[in-house]
Ligand code: SAM
């Protein structure tokens with residue numbers, strides 16, 4: 001395999017360096033949260049009035065993220081997604097994009113954003129080398145957006161989606177968290193909107209993770225239910241061949257495609273190659289994990305690249321997480337964490353882990 005530069009040195013990546021976890025899953029997909037702050041307060045993610053924020057001094061610098069990315073890439077990561085909180089709140093984000101876009105071993109660099117600041121930043125991101133974004137959009141109705149996101153920025157999000165389309169971004173996706181009684185009557189309309197962008201819509205089952213302290217199973221619209229409702233509107237829906245991506249994809253009779261991420265009712269832990277780095281350098285191997293590994297401390301204590309690589313590789317080899325499967329077997333399933341627990345450890349929050 002190709003040589004990778006880590007901390008300015010050259011590391012030879014051989015097959016034996018690519019660690020498998022205890023369930024035989026490789027390291028493949030790294031989501032990097034660049035901030036825990038957000039300019040929305042989506043009710044399924046940040047329903048509380050107050051939050052405990054990560055100390056600013058703990059946030060990884062772009063140089064530190066660069067070093068860690070090289071470590072991960074040398075161990076098999078080839079897909080990176082920038083996320084948050086809201087990633088576009090991180091100052092000078094295009095500078096980080098530019099560094100990451102130059103890494104030839106990163107075959108897929110993307111960002112998940114709520115879109116509010118996209119009009120302002122899309123051109124600079126494109127200039128820095130970003131070609132793909134996922135924009136979260138739960139509703140086409142401005143009033144509903146205001147209720148759900150607790151902020152009045154619907155038009156900015158729509159304008160942001162139009163902007164990336166005009167700038168020639170490819171593979172744009174729209175992520176929609178579906179909640180019963182909130183936006184489950186908009187599935188078809190969102191697909192039609194996606195078609196006009198163009199962007200593929202992915203419906204996400206409401207998950208009982210982190211900040212979803214108001215979660216209860218009655219609010220979850222299952223993949224099966226979504227398919228039934230879309231079949232009623234469009235006719236027979238064809239499933240497409242499943243890739244490593246978490247979404248199951250489908251095609252409508254008229255050719256439009258869409259995805260469903262069924263983490264709550266049909267978890268896909270057995271093929272999960274995803275891990276998450278928080279803005280302060282905590283590394284989590286599962287969205288449901290209660291504990292992560294602090295990579296900031298060794299990084300700031302001048303650990304060598306080999307030490308960082310063996311820490312990451314060894315920790316990955318010990319991984320046996322299948323949080324969503326374990327949650328799905330739980331009777332009387334409720335929110336994963338209470339508001340008090342989330343305050344005591346903000347790393348449990350979805351907006352800290354990056355979704
Ligand atoms: N702020 C950006 C955004 O909203 O796109 C990026 C961070 S956000 C935490 C990443 C994704 O997590 C979003 O698509 C969001 O809809 C999703 N998400 C947050 N809470 C969720 C929940 N309880 N269940 C399912 N998805 C959730």
Ligand code: SF4
Pocket residue numbers: 038039040041042045046084085086114136350351
């Ligand atoms: Fe909404 Fe994303 Fe902000 Fe969470 S982090 S409140 S999902 S915009």
